[in-house]
Amino acid sequence: MQRRDFFKKLGTAAAITAVIPAMSFAGDAKPKGPNAMDFDTAVKTITGGKTPKSSKKVKLKVPEIAENGAVVPVTVTVDSPMTASNYVKAIHILDGKNSNARCIDVFLTPANGKAMFSTRIKLGGTQNVTALVELSNGEFLMASQSVKVTIGGCG
């Protein structure tokens, strides 16, 4: 049961760290807060102007339809050997429409062993979620998926 307890704690911790920043700036809040940043600016800031490549090596796991827009589970896994010469330096999770598109930045080293990160983010409405990944060779990879946030209604 140790593994399970660990994941339980990890899950809780992740939920807390991720939800707080997202909640403060999410939705169509007007006027824009001091940290407002749109998607294109966020990508530019992270990549320093490089164009990220869509890649199957980045696996983004998000639901097609959010069960609860306030806590949408996101898992990013990157196919990488995680050796000193070839590893994932950072995983960034971005959304498309919240006032601050930059949800979270996670920095890794080869010592992480596996390039994987899981969290929950708040989405103010239907939008794309993007995982932007920086590799040790300076390359940027990405994967995106649309997540529908709906009041529901059919059955």
Add this chain to the structure above:
Amino acid sequence: MEISRRDFMHIAAIFGLTAATSSFASAKQIEQIGLKDIYQFNSMGNFTLMHICDLHAHIKPLYWREPSTLISAPNLVGTPGFLCGESFAKHYGLEPSSLDAYFDTYIDFSKLAKKFGKMGGIAHIKTLTNHIVKERGKENVLFLDSGDTWQGTGVALKTTGEAIVKAQNYLGIDTMVGHWEFTYGKERVKELIEKLDAKFISQNIVGDDPFADEYEELIFEPYTIEERGGAKIGIIGQSFPFTSTANPKEFTEGWSFGLRLDSLQKYVNELRNEKKVDCVVVLSHDGFSVDQEVARKVKGIDFILSGHTHDPSPEPIVINDTVIVIAGSHGKYIGRLDIDAKNGKVNGYEYKLIPIASHIIPADPEGVKLVNELYAPFDKEFNEVLGQTKGMLYKRDTFFSTFDQLINDAIMDEMKCDISFTPGYRWGTTVLAGENILMDHVYEMCGITYPNVYTFELKGKKIATLLEDIADNVFNANPLYQQGGDMSRLGGATYSIAVANKAGERISKLMIGGKPIDLEKTYVVSSWGGNLQKAGENLQTYKIRPVYDVVHDYIKREKVVDVSNKGNVTLVDYSCGCPPKGSRGC
């Protein structure tokens, strides 16, 4: 695959014509002519799967008219899952006025209803399944249920599902998955599973409460392995992926649903590589169009027995070597799938969608007895005659149906609201023109565990946004972003819709009370069966009442109801309700 279905349809068509010329064919004659044709099947292989989906608790025979409008995005319309009426008849080669045309389409429904009578009923289903079991041998048959079984009638609601579990045990269901089952709440679901002989499986329900023991753990067994006819059959359960958005979250608090295609692929691989099964079946409540996407994305599934969208599909569809079948709704059909599988491989199959024509398939006396027993405590309440209907009352269609309009009329009349919303569920009942409306019918239309009609205030702008949101759940071009229902029905409002437009730009000319909607004005809105009240303000708590009581009182007051079939929605980009593939018209 040989299509025995076509032959049958041909025979049925000939029968249909004969019956039309001598229109007083007695019930006995129908029986003599039809039963053999219904049973006819080129049996093959080493085992048989019998499939039922979306019974919606209809243990008694009923009338159920299929849709006359089934509109979707242009890329989907006219494909299996979005076929109706004339385009359905043409796609599957149905003869006009045949038994199949009566079961599968709305065409001439009133006339054919008089000829062929009611559909479904567990006593009639049982006679058929007994025949199949006898023909194949008990050890070679499995009976699988794709869910939406426990909810949909008064007897289900009053017994919180138990009457239907008894019916399933009588039918001999082996395995099931769920959707509306969950609206009885987690605890009740677990209680009912205790009483159920069948196994309840689901690979896509996982605990998501970090403080619960089940966090990140499966709530149900993901699959079961059964041996039939010397073959090992792996059956993976897939419950409705969008239960927690389509129905109130509180019933399944702490459980997370979703399609979960990654884990589905994992279980397919596990069954094939480790468990060495001969055949992999997914028992699904995803919906017919979503399951076509599943077959494109997940490798190695032999058969998907689908449900949720209520499509009667006379022929299987095959995508990437995965065979997908779906067996209509309301107990109208049993799908029979004979399979030849050994040495880890499926070598062939034969399928037939069998209509449960209650005038042709005799009732099993034991089933009649069980149904009577289950209904007895409620007979007085359910058989109350509330009034009469001039025209046919039906449910289904993409935008409008007469029974829904009647419910909206009742709500508008009592709640004095500007606009009312009722859900676009695909279950319900049909009452023929001139018939009495019973309380039982009202429960069959709105018997849910969250029946309250809420009356509250919404800004015009919000109403417009919500309507667009609902439209995108129905008309999204990607089936994975649909929820498998129809548009919410509106009372007091009219609008035009361009289905093919982008999300958020489909609806125009929205009128409330005959006037164009004022985006800044606050409207009084009534709704039931959805989450709309959560978006509203100033809830009028003193008006809250169950919808079935509201409808009961209204029909009693009206005595005779006369609902126009005109509809309140103008479809801009299609010229008919059942367009064939690639077309905007008929």
